[in-house]
Amino acid sequence: MTESEVSGIPVLRLEPRERADGQHLIYTHGGGYVRPPITAHWWILDRITRDTGVTVTVQLYRLAPEGDAEQAYSALRAVYVRTVAEAGAANIRLVGDSAGGALALGQAITYRDRGEPLPRQVALFSLHLDLTTLSNPPGDTGTRATRSHAERSATRGPADCGWAASNVSSPG
Numbered sequence: 001m002t003e004s005e006v007s008g009i010p011v012l013r014l015e016p017r018e019r020a021d022g023q024h025l026i027y028t029h030g031g032g033y034v035r036p037p038i039t040a041h042w043w044i045l046d047r048i049t050r051d052t053g054v055t056v057t058v059q060l061y062r063l064a065p066e067g068d069a070e071q072a073y074s075a076l077r078a079v080y081v082r083t084v085a086e087a088g089a090a091n092i093r094l095v096g097d098s099a100g101g102a103l104a105l106g107q108a109i110t111y112r113d114r115g116e117p118l119p120r121q122v123a124l125f126s127l128h129l130d131l132t133t134l135s136n137p138p139g140d141t142g143t144r145a146t147r148s149h150a151e152r153s154a155t156r157g158p159a160d161c162g163w164a165a166s167n168v169s170s171p172g
Helices: 039-052 069-087 099-114
Strands: 002-006 009-014 024-028 055-059 092-097 121-125
Touching (some): 002 069, 024 099, 055 069, 099 121
Parallel strands (some): 024 092, 092 121
């Protein structure tokens, strides 16, 4: 795993140790725009990387209330442009779950509308694709988390699924 920053936002890249095939997956995590990736996200990404040979890039976009949609799209676009320059759009897949699925879809639509290079595929799993299913759970007051990204992610991360120090290499 390597760490870098794009537009001031942390970016993690998980590269397969074997069978790297030049394909890239840019993953946008869910969490209702207010939570960082959880351990389950990292397990899934670990399996994808190990089982497919795909390089996975995860941008930790600024979460609400510190961040907003404009900032998220700007930073996500910077990651996409960098990856297109490196690998070519035909080798990129945009993938997102939940809120990240909505962001990935918004990216793809924006690139299409601007006539920019399109990713090879877009894979989404998100309630945002069918808004008729959304409602507040009983007792939900609609309040949002106000802790910082660092506070919310202090105990969760790639190390929770085995990306420990022995797996980490210094950024290039």
